[in-house]
Amino acid sequence: MLGGFLAQLLNGVQYGLLLFLISSGLTLVFGVMGVINLAHGSLFMLGAYLAFAVTGAALPLWLALPLAVAGGAVLGGVLERTLFRRFRTREHLDQVLLTFALILLFEEARAALFGNDFHGVPVPAALDFSVPVFGGFAYSAYRVAVLLGCLGVAALLFWGIERTKLGSAVRAAAEKPEMLQLLGLDAQRLHTLVFAAGTALAMLAGALAAPLYSVFPGMGDGFLIISFVVVVVGGVGSIAGAFWAAMLIGLVDTLGKAYLPGVAGLAVYALMAGVLLWRPAGLFGRA
Amino acid sequence: MSHQVIPALSRRALLGAAALAPLSAPALAQGAALKLGLMLPYSGTFAALGENITAAIEMYLAEKGGRLGGRAVQLVKLDDESDPSKAVQNVNRLLGRDGAQAMIGTVHSGVVLAMVQASREKGVPLIIPNAGNANATGELCAPSIFRTSFTNWQPAFGMGKALAAQGVKRAAWISWDYAAGREAGQGFEQGLKSGGAELVKSLWLPFPEANFQPLLAQVPGLGVQAVGSFFAGGGAVQFVKDYAAAGLKNSVPLCGSGFLTEGTLAAQGAAAEGVRTALHYGDGLDNAKNHAFRAAFKARTGREADVYAVQGYDAAQLLAVGLEATKGDIAAERALVTAMRAARIDSPRGAFTLSAQHNPVQNIYLRQATEGQNKVIGIAAPALADPGTGCRMASI
Amino acid sequence: MVIASRRGHLLLGGAALVVALLPLVAGAYVLQLVSTALVMALFALSLQLLVGGTGLVSLGQAGFFGLGAYAVYFVQGKGAAASLLLTLPVAALLAGLAALAVGALALRTRGFFFLMTTLAFGQMLYFLIHDAPWAGGADGIFVQRPNFGLFGLDYVPARRDRPAVLLWTNLALLCAAYAGLVVVMRSLFGRMLQGIKENDHRMQALGHNTYAVKLVAFVLAGALAGVAGHQWAMTEAFVNPELLGWHRSAEALLMVLLGGLGALHGPLLGAFAFIGLNELAQLVTERQRLVEGLVILAAVLLLRDGLAGLRWRSRA
Numbered sequence: 001m002l003g004g005f006l007a008q009l010l011n012g013v014q015y016g017l018l019l020f021l022i023s024s025g026l027t028l029v030f031g032v033m034g035v036i037n038l039a040h041g042s043l044f045m046l047g048a049y050l051a052f053a054v055t056g057a058a059l060p061l062w063l064a065l066p067l068a069v070a071g072g073a074v075l076g077g078v079l080e081r082t083l084f085r086r087f088r089t090r091e092h093l094d095q096v097l098l099t100f101a102l103i104l105l106f107e108e109a110r111a112a113l114f115g116n117d118f119h120g121v122p123v124p125a126a127l128d129f130s131v132p133v134f135g136g137f138a139y140s141a142y143r144v145a146v147l148l149g150c151l152g153v154a155a156l157l158f159w160g161i162e163r164t165k166l167g168s169a170v171r172a173a174a175e176k177p178e179m180l181q182l183l184g185l186d187a188q189r190l191h192t193l194v195f196a197a198g199t200a201l202a203m204l205a206g207a208l209a210a211p212l213y214s215v216f217p218g219m220g221d222g223f224l225i226i227s228f229v230v231v232v233v234g235g236v237g238s239i240a241g242a243f244w245a246a247m248l249i250g251l252v253d254t255l256g257k258a259y260l261p262g263v264a265g266l267a268v269y270a271l272m273a274g275v276l277l278w279r280p281a282g283l284f285g286r287a
Numbered sequence: 288m289s290h291q292v293i294p295a296l297s298r299r300a301l302l303g304a305a306a307l308a309p310l311s312a313p314a315l316a317q318g319a320a321l322k323l324g325l326m327l328p329y330s331g332t333f334a335a336l337g338e339n340i341t342a343a344i345e346m347y348l349a350e351k352g353g354r355l356g357g358r359a360v361q362l363v364k365l366d367d368e369s370d371p372s373k374a375v376q377n378v379n380r381l382l383g384r385d386g387a388q389a390m391i392g393t394v395h396s397g398v399v400l401a402m403v404q405a406s407r408e409k410g411v412p413l414i415i416p417n418a419g420n421a422n423a424t425g426e427l428c429a430p431s432i433f434r435t436s437f438t439n440w441q442p443a444f445g446m447g448k449a450l451a452a453q454g455v456k457r458a459a460w461i462s463w464d465y466a467a468g469r470e471a472g473q474g475f476e477q478g479l480k481s482g483g484a485e486l487v488k489s490l491w492l493p494f495p496e497a498n499f500q501p502l503l504a505q506v507p508g509l510g511v512q513a514v515g516s517f518f519a520g521g522g523a524v525q526f527v528k529d530y531a532a533a534g535l536k537n538s539v540p541l542c543g544s545g546f547l548t549e550g551t552l553a554a555q556g557a558a559a560e561g562v563r564t565a566l567h568y569g570d571g572l573d574n575a576k577n578h579a580f581r582a583a584f585k586a587r588t589g590r591e592a593d594v595y596a597v598q599g600y601d602a603a604q605l606l607a608v609g610l611e612a613t614k615g616d617i618a619a620e621r622a623l624v625t626a627m628r629a630a631r632i633d634s635p636r637g638a639f640t641l642s643a644q645h646n647p648v649q650n651i652y653l654r655q656a657t658e659g660q661n662k663v664i665g666i667a668a669p670a671l672a673d674p675g676t677g678c679r680m681a682s683i
Numbered sequence: 684m685v686i687a688s689r690r691g692h693l694l695l696g697g698a699a700l701v702v703a704l705l706p707l708v709a710g711a712y713v714l715q716l717v718s719t720a721l722v723m724a725l726f727a728l729s730l731q732l733l734v735g736g737t738g739l740v741s742l743g744q745a746g747f748f749g750l751g752a753y754a755v756y757f758v759q760g761k762g763a764a765a766s767l768l769l770t771l772p773v774a775a776l777l778a779g780l781a782a783l784a785v786g787a788l789a790l791r792t793r794g795f796f797f798l799m800t801t802l803a804f805g806q807m808l809y810f811l812i813h814d815a816p817w818a819g820g821a822d823g824i825f826v827q828r829p830n831f832g833l834f835g836l837d838y839v840p841a842r843r844d845r846p847a848v849l850l851w852t853n854l855a856l857l858c859a860a861y862a863g864l865v866v867v868m869r870s871l872f873g874r875m876l877q878g879i880k881e882n883d884h885r886m887q888a889l890g891h892n893t894y895a896v897k898l899v900a901f902v903l904a905g906a907l908a909g910v911a912g913h914q915w916a917m918t919e920a921f922v923n924p925e926l927l928g929w930h931r932s933a934e935a936l937l938m939v940l941l942g943g944l945g946a947l948h949g950p951l952l953g954a955f956a957f958i959g960l961n962e963l964a965q966l967v968t969e970r971q972r973l974v975e976g977l978v979i980l981a982a983v984l985l986l987r988d989g990l991a992g993l994r995w996r997s998r999a
Contacts, residue, residue: 007504015498036795038933092740092798097940098983100933104976111972116334118521120528120554130534136507138534213497214521217332222496225806225929228799236796257492257501261464265493265814269807273788276800280791330969366969371823372925376719380965383712397822397923404825404921408842420822426761427825464814465821493814494821 003134008258009251010133014143016250017150018212021205022223023230023242024157025198031174031237032194035084036092038099041224042106043199047072047206048215049114052121061124061211068207069200076199080192088191107217116217121210146208153204154243161239170194174237229268233275235285245283320361321617323606324387326377326402327416329366332520333394335550337366340416340599342588344391347603350583355607358615363387371397378405387411388617391602394595396420396467406431410620412609416602417595421470424646426677430624433645435601435632437567438673439467439517440474442544445565445651445667446515447478447486450542455479455512457487461502461526462517464491471517471544478668487511497525503533514539519546524554531558545569545654545661550593552659559656567647568594568636569654569663577635592635601634608632621683644675684735684877685946685991686865695861695948702854706847714846715918720958721853722914725860727938727950729907732864734936735944736873737900738880740798742932743785743805747778747905749927751912753812754778755826756819756922764839766832767852767917774913775906781808782905786898793883805929813924823923826916849918856914857951860907864947867903876900941982943991952990 026040047068054064083102087095122128123142130138161167169190213219230249234241249268256267263270275283325344327337341364348360363385367377378401381387389412393399399418406413407429415423415434419441424434450458460475462468468491476486488509490502506514514535518526523546530541536558541547545566548559580600584592605627612626613619631640632647639649653667687695702721706714726748733739754774759765785808789800812818828845831838840848867873875896878886886893916922925931934957942953964974 004504004508008501011500011504015500030795034795036798091944092795093734093936093940093944094983096740096742096798096933097937097979100937101976101979101983104972104979108970108973108976111330111970116331118332118524118554120521120524120551122556123532130532132534136534136538137504138532140529140532143532212525214525216521225803229803232792232796232799232803254498254501257498258505261491265810266807269803269810272800272803276788276791281796370925371923372928372931374923375919375921379712379715383710383715397925400822400825400923401921493810 003137007134007137007139008254010139012251012254013247014147014150014250015254016247017147017154018205018209019223019226019230019250020243020246021150021153021208022202023227023234023246024154024239025201025205026227027231027234027237027239027242028170028201029195029198030231032170033084033088033191035088036095036099037084037198038096038224039102039106040198040202040227041220041222042103043072043075043202043220044206044209044223045110045215045220046075046106047203048121048210048213048219049110049206050203051207051210052114052119052215055121056119061121061207064207064210065204068203072200072203073196075203076196077192079199080195084195085188085191103220106220110217114215118214118216120214123211142211146212149208153201157239166193226268229272231282233272233282235279235282238282238284241282241284320359321355321389321610321615322363322385322387323360324381324385324390324392325362325364326367326381326390326392326398327364328369328394329364331369333369336394336417336595339588339590339593339596340391340394340602342590343584343592343596343599344416344603346584346587347600347607349587351607354615355603356610356613356615358610367393367395367398369393369395369398371395371401374398374401375404378402382409382411389606390414391416391599391606394418399423400427403427403429403432412606412617412623414602414605416598419470420466421673421676424642424644424673424678425675428644428675428678428680430620430681430683433605433627433641435605435634435647436598437649438646439470439544440477440673441649441668441671442546442565442567442651443471443474443515443517444478444481445653445671446542446544446563447475447484448481449478449563449565449653449665449667450513450515451479451482451484456484457511458484458513458515459487459506459509459511460489460515461499462489462491463494463496463522465494468494468517475515475517495522497522499526499529500533503529503535506533506535506539511539514541516541516543516547518543519549520551523547523549524551527551527555527562528558536561545594548654548656548661552656552661555656560658562656563664564654564656564661565651565667566594566654566661567649567651568597569652570660571662572636572652574635574637576633580635594636597635601632601636604632604634605630624683642672642675643680644673644678646673646675648672684731684868684880684944686868687946687948691948695951699854699858703851706850711846714850716958716962718846718850718853718918719915720955721850721857722911722918723935723938723958724951724954725853725857725914726908726911727935727942727954728857728860728864728947729904729911730935731939731942731944731947731950732867732876732900732904732907734939735947735949736868736880737876737897738883739897739901740936741789741801741901741904742798742929742936743789743801743803743808744904744908744935745929745931746785746805746808746927747782747908748912748915748931748935749812749922749924750781750808751775751778751909752916752922752926753818754909754913755829755916756824759827759829761824762827764827764830766837767829768833770829771910771913774909776909778909778912779902779906782902782908783898786901786905790894790897790901802929802932805927805932809924809927809929812927818924819922821924823921823925825921828917828920829913853914853918856910860910861948861951868947872896872899937979937982941978941986941990946991949991956990 051064127141133139230245234245256264394417396418412431417436419439542563545564581592608630609623609627613622639647651668652663653665654661751774754777785804938953938957942949964971
C-alpha cells in the first residue's frame with residue numbers, strides 16, 4: 001500500500017515537472033510582454049511532432065531536443081517580430097482571436113504535414129528499459145530521464161532569472177515595465193528574446209513528452225488549459241509560482257485519479273477556485 | 288462497361304455534380320440513380336477508418352457493376368470529421384441539401400447518434416459500419432437502423448469469457464471513462480461471470496487523457512491474474528507501451544477488446560507482443576471469402592484490408608440484400624426491412640445473421656499479437672448476440 | 684457601445700421581416716440553417732453584453748450556453764416533451780446560477796487573468812457534463828423538442844411546419860433579447876457598465892461597487908446564453924458536451940469581433956456572416972480550419988470595427 005502511494009507521488013512529481021516546463025514559457029511571455037498566447041499549446045504540439053519527425057527519419061530522439069530549442073527560438077522570434085509585436089497594445093479580444101487563429105493554422109499545417117493519425121514516438125534505445133521501484137511496479141528509464149531533464153531545465157531557468165543580467169531585466173520588465181527605460185534596456189529586443197525563449201521551452205517540453213503521450217491532433221489543447229490553471233494558481237509572471245503551482249497540480253491530479261476517481265476531472269479546478277477565493281492574484285502573485 | 292459509381296472523385300466534385308442536377312426531381316423513376324449518402328470521417332483522427340470503409344463499399348459496388356437490385360447507385364460523400372458538435376448539421380446537409388435516400392455511417396459513436404436520430408425521424412435507412420454504442424441497436428433501435436460492425440459489449444464479453452475458460456479467477460478492468468468504455472467494461476464483467484470468474488476492480492481515466500501512470504501503479508496491489516482494457520487508436524498505443532514499461536506485462540497479462548491492438552501493432556512494437564484480444568475479425572482467418580476479399584482489396588487500393596474494410600463491405604452487402612428484394616425501390620420499407628432482417632451475410636469474417644435488434648450475431652475470435660499480426664488462435668464466443676437491452680422495435 | 688439609430692433599427696426590423704417571411708420561399712434545409720444562425724446570434728449577443736458592454740473578455744461563455752441546452756434534458760430526461768414555459772426559464776436559471784458561481788470567483792481577477800479563469804471554469808463545466816453519469820454521457824443525447832404547452836393545451840407543430848415554427852420562435856426570442864438589451868444599455872445600469880468599460884478604477888473611486896455591477900452583467904449574460912443554448916437544443920433536438928467546449932466560446936468571440944465591438948447589433952451581423960462563411964467554406968474546401976483561421980486573421984488585422992463599422996465608415 002505504501003509502495004503504491006510512493007509510486008503515485010513519483011508520478012505526480014514527474015507530471016508536475018512537465019507541466020512546469022510548459023507553463024513557464026506561458027507565464028514568462030505573459031509577465032514580460034502582457035500578451036496572452038492561446039497558441040502556446042500548439043507550440044507544445046509542434047515540439048512533439050518534431051520529435052515524431054526526427055525519430056521517423058530513423059534519427060535518435062536526443063537530436064530532437066536541441067532542434068526543438070533552436071527551432072522554437074527561431075519560430076518564436078519570427079512570430080514576435082511579425083505578429084505579437086503589433087498586438088501588444090491591442091485589446092485582449094484581438095490577442096485572443098489572433099492566437100486562436102494561430103491554433104487553427106498550426107493544426108492545419110500539422111494535418112497537411114503529418115496527417116491526422118495518432119502516432120507513437122519510440123523511446124531511445126539506450127533508455128528502453130524499466131527500473132523496478134516499489135512493489136512490483138517499474139518505472140521506465142525514459143520517464144526518469146524526463147524527470148531529471150525537467151529538473152535540470154528548471155534549475156537553469158532559476159539561475160538565469162536570478163543570477164544573470166538578462167534575468168534581472170526580465171524581472172524588471174515583469175515587475176515594473178517603466179524600469180526598463182530607466183535601466184537603459186532595449187524593451188523590444190527583450191520581448192523578442194523572451195518570446196523566443198517561451199516558444200523554445202514549449203517545444204522542448206513537447207519533444208520530451210512525445211514518447212510518453214504519443215502525438216495526435218489537438219494534443220496541445222488539453223495542455224493549454226491545464227497550463228492556464230497553473231499560471232492562475234501560481235500567479236502571473238512568477239517562475240517560482242509556476243513551479244510550485246505545477247507541482248501542486250501534478251500531485252492533486254495524480255492522487256485524485258488514483259484515490260478519488262469519481263471527482264478526478266474536477267479536482268484541479270476545485271483547487272483553482274480555492275486559490276482564487278483565498279488569493280485572487282495567485283499563490284505567488286502580487287495583488 | 289461504364290457504370291454509375293463515382294469511385295474516387297473528391298467531395299467538391301461530387302457536390303458540384305449534385306448542384307447541377309435538380310435536387311427536387313423525383314429520383315424514383317426507373318433508371319434514376321439511388322443516392323447513397325456516406326457520412327464518414329475523411330479528416331480528423333479516424334480518417335484512415337473512413338477511407339477503408341469507403342474503399343470497401345466502392346469495391347462491392349464495382350463488383351456489382353454499380354447497380355444494387357437493378358438500380359444504379361450514386362455515392363454522395365460527406366466528411367463528418369468525427370466532430371459531434373457538427374453532426375446534426377452534417378446529417379441535415381446529407382439529407383436536406385444532397386438528397387441522400389439511404390445512409391451509411393459512421394465511425395464516431397457520438398456522431399452516429401445524429402444519424403440515428405435522423406433515421407428515426409425521417410425513416411431514411413441507415414447502416415452503421417463501425418460505431419459500437421449499445422443504444423443504436425438498444426433503446427434507440429428502429430426498423431430503419433442496421434449495423435454491420437459490433438457493439439462495444441460483444442468483443443469484451445468474448446474476452447472475459449475466454450479468460451475464465453483459461454482458468455483466470457480474478458481480473459481487473461482499465462478504460463477511459465466514457466460510454467464505449469463503460470459498455471465494454473460491462474461486457475467484460477459478464478463474460479468473466481459466465482465462466483465463474485470475478486471482476487475485482489475497474490479503473491477509469493477521463494477521456495481522452497493519456498496519463499495512465501496513476502492507474503497502472505494500482506495494478507500490483509490488486510492481486511489479479513489479468514487486466515482487461517478498452518482503448519483504441521493512439522490511446523491504445525500509449526497504454527500498451529506504458530503497461531509494458533511499468534513492468535506489469537509478465538506478472539499480470541494484458542488483454543482486451545480487439546481495438547487495443549487493431550491497426551496499432553507497428554507503433555506498439557515489442558510491448559504488444561503476446562497480448563491477447565477478442566474481436567469479430569483477425570489476421571489469418573482461413574475461409575475462401577476472406578482470402579478473395581483481401582486479395583481484391585489489396586489489388587484495388589494497395590493497402591491491406593482490415594476490420595473496418597470488412598465492416599464497410601458488409602454494409603454494402605446488407606443494403607444489396609434489401610434492394611434485391613425491392614427491385615431497387617428504397618422506399619418500399621416493409622419489404623426492404625424484412626429482407627435485411629432475414630439476411631445471412633457471407634462476410635470475410637465468416638457468415639453472420641442479424642439479431643432482432645439488427646446487430647450482427649457473430650463469432651468473436653480470440654487473437655494473439657504475434658510478429659505484428661493479430662493471429663486468430665480460437666473462438667472466444669461463437670455466434671454471440673448483443674443482449675440489445677432496452678430495444679422496443681416498432682412494427683413495420 | 685453604439686446602439687443603432689432609428690434608421691438602423693428600421694433596417695434591422697426590415698431584416699427580421701425578411702427572415703420571418705423566409706418559410707414562404709425557402710426549403711427546410713435553408714430554414715434550418717437560418718434557425719441555427721439566429722441561435723448563434725442570440726449566443727453572440729449575450730457575449731456582447733460582456734465584451735462590448737462591460738469590457739470583459741470571457742472565454743467560458745459556451746459553458747453557460749451548453750448548460751442551457753442540457754437544461755432541456757435535465758427537465759425531460761428521456762421522457763416526453765415538456766412545455767417551453769417550463770424548460771426555457773429552467774435553462775435561463777441554471778445558466779444564470781452557474782454564471783453567478785463562476786463570475787463570483789472569476790471577477791476577483793482582472794484582464795487576462797479573468798480570461799484564463801473563465802476559460803478554465805468553462806472547461807470545468809465541460810468536463811462535468813462530459814464525465815457525469817447523470818448528464819447522458821460523453822456522446823451526447825437526444826431530447827424531445829419542448830412543445831408550446833399552455834395550461835394543458837399543447838401545440839405540437841406538424842413535422843412539415845416544424846422548420847418554420849422553430850425559425851419564428853428563434854427569431855422572436857432574438858428580437859426580444861435585443862430589445863431588452865437596448866433598454867438595459869440605455870438605463871442607469873447600462874451607463875455604469877460603460878463607465879466600467881472605460882475606467883473601472885474611476886468608477887470605484889466614484890463610490891460604485893463595480894464588482895457587484897459586473898457580477899450582475901455576468902449573470903445576465905450567462906442566463907441569456909442559457910436561453911440561446913435552450914433554443915439550440917430545441918432546434919437540433921440533440922445535445923452533447925461539445926456545446927460547452929471552449930472552441931465554441933472562441934467562435935462566439937469571433938462573431939462578436941466580426942460584427943463589431945462597437946455596436947450592440949454587431950453580433951447579429953457577425954453570427955450570420957460566420958454561419959454563411961462556414962457553409963461556403965464547407966462547400967469549396969476540405970480545409971475549413973485554414974479558411975476560418977485566415978478569416979480571423981483578416982478580421983483582427985483589417986476589420987477593426989467589424990461589419991457594423993463598415994457602413995458607418997463608408998458614410999463618414
